[in-house]
Amino acid sequence: MLDRTKAPETYEIDAVNIQIAEVTSLSNGARMHVIKSETQPVVRLDFVFKAGKWYEGKKGTSDLAAKMLLEGSLNHTAKQIADKVAFYGASFESSNGYDRLEYTLYCLAKYTTELVPLVLDVLQNPAFPDNEFEHLKQRTIQSLKIQRQKNNYLSTHSFSQQVYGPEHPYTFGFNEGVLEAVTKEEVENFYRNRLITQELEVFACGAIDDVLQHYLQRELSTLRIQPAAASVAQPDHTITGAPDKTKIVQIEDSLQSSIRIGKRFPKIGHSDYQPLLVLNEVLGGYFGSRLMRNIREDKGYTYGIYSAVSPKEEDTLFYVGTDVNYAVTDSTIEETLKEIKLLREELIPEDELQTVKNYMLGKFLNDIATIFDQCDRYKRIVLFNLEQDHYNNFVTTIRTVTPPMLQQLANEYLREEDFYTSIAGRRD
Numbered sequence: 001m002l003d004r005t006k007a008p009e010t011y012e013i014d015a016v017n018i019q020i021a022e023v024t025s026l027s028n029g030a031r032m033h034v035i036k037s038e039t040q041p042v043v044r045l046d047f048v049f050k051a052g053k054w055y056e057g058k059k060g061t062s063d064l065a066a067k068m069l070l071e072g073s074l075n076h077t078a079k080q081i082a083d084k085v086a087f088y089g090a091s092f093e094s095s096n097g098y099d100r101l102e103y104t105l106y107c108l109a110k111y112t113t114e115l116v117p118l119v120l121d122v123l124q125n126p127a128f129p130d131n132e133f134e135h136l137k138q139r140t141i142q143s144l145k146i147q148r149q150k151n152n153y154l155s156t157h158s159f160s161q162q163v164y165g166p167e168h169p170y171t172f173g174f175n176e177g178v179l180e181a182v183t184k185e186e187v188e189n190f191y192r193n194r195l196i197t198q199e200l201e202v203f204a205c206g207a208i209d210d211v212l213q214h215y216l217q218r219e220l221s222t223l224r225i226q227p228a229a230a231s232v233a234q235p236d237h238t239i240t241g242a243p244d245k246t247k248i249v250q251i252e253d254s255l256q257s258s259i260r261i262g263k264r265f266p267k268i269g270h271s272d273y274q275p276l277l278v279l280n281e282v283l284g285g286y287f288g289s290r291l292m293r294n295i296r297e298d299k300g301y302t303y304g305i306y307s308a309v310s311p312k313e314e315d316t317l318f319y320v321g322t323d324v325n326y327a328v329t330d331s332t333i334e335e336t337l338k339e340i341k342l343l344r345e346e347l348i349p350e351d352e353l354q355t356v357k358n359y360m361l362g363k364f365l366n367d368i369a370t371i372f373d374q375c376d377r378y379k380r381i382v383l384f385n386l387e388q389d390h391y392n393n394f395v396t397t398i399r400t401v402t403p404p405m406l407q408q409l410a411n412e413y414l415r416e417e418d419f420y421t422s423i424a425g426r427r428d
Helices: 061-071 078-087 109-124 130-147 151-164 184-194 210-220 273-285 290-298 326-345 350-367 371-383 390-400 403-413
Strands: 022-025 031-036 042-049 091-096 101-108 201-206 246-250 256-265 305-311 316-325 420-425
Touching (some): 042 371, 061 078, 061 091, 091 109, 151 256, 151 316, 151 420, 273 305, 273 326
Parallel strands (some): 246 420
Antiparallel strands (some): 042 101, 256 316, 305 316
């Protein structure tokens, strides 16, 4: 019988086992990564193209191209695509990011062979119907107008422009009028120039037996979007940080101010990246962080404040974010910088650091609990070109990093003069 008077035993986490995929190079130049698990009768297929915002010739084209493929193919209307996916209780969606464009299919394993032909048709035979393009464009513009009424959208947009420059693909969101200028021909050209079979990575995970694996290999090999011999130009983008470190997006009569403070961090493959994640966790990465204790619990300025590290393939962004009453905007910034200064000047107490370590290790184990979670971690290894032991190194870093090491990192990467600050709202 369970003795509830005793706490459960705890164990040290020495290493983690992230499943590594079976990788097959297909005849069309694409690669298929298969991770098998029989725990649930479900399959997920991720079709990942090098076609994110990084590869745009004109802002907005990758976002609209990603969505347009689901608006009809030469063989299926948008309604037929949606109806067939729904009939099998599946999900088929697009996701457009800074570096990659993805299409993801979730379905029961037994229906995979019914849905893969539909997916391949959508990917290689888009119709780009005029009426659907105009409807999609207007819906997207309307959604953007709604988003641009929100302080947190405007502050993040302004902040990312400060860090990277207004034309850089890593800027968040869009300026007004950008999408109106995008034509259907430009979206079609983006599709034809950027969704290239030879750069396609397909991640298949879940209940995949040998028969289904051979089926996927055969069918995916038939995909022909661009010929494998297509010449692919790698774009280059210059980062032009703003000379003015503080920017205010004034919103009259706003009762709140949305604040972003931050700077660029090393790329994910850099030796300092993982210990910086620990430093970020201490500052504002979880509910018990220093920023939460000071600005929420002690001062009562906000319901929530956080710091985050956002890696992309060509750069990494660190930032602090919060929404506060406009009257305490300056006080919130002052307290945030004070907490960062303390990290530079004082060692983190051992007991505080141990609490953070325990939290990070526990959260990481929870984050790799399912086969889809593990596939996501494996995808990051592939797409970011990381070492296979990246996550074991992460666990080791958490366990072994020391207060002096974190203080040294704080002095190198958290200098106040390097920070950009963006405020959307009122600042009295």
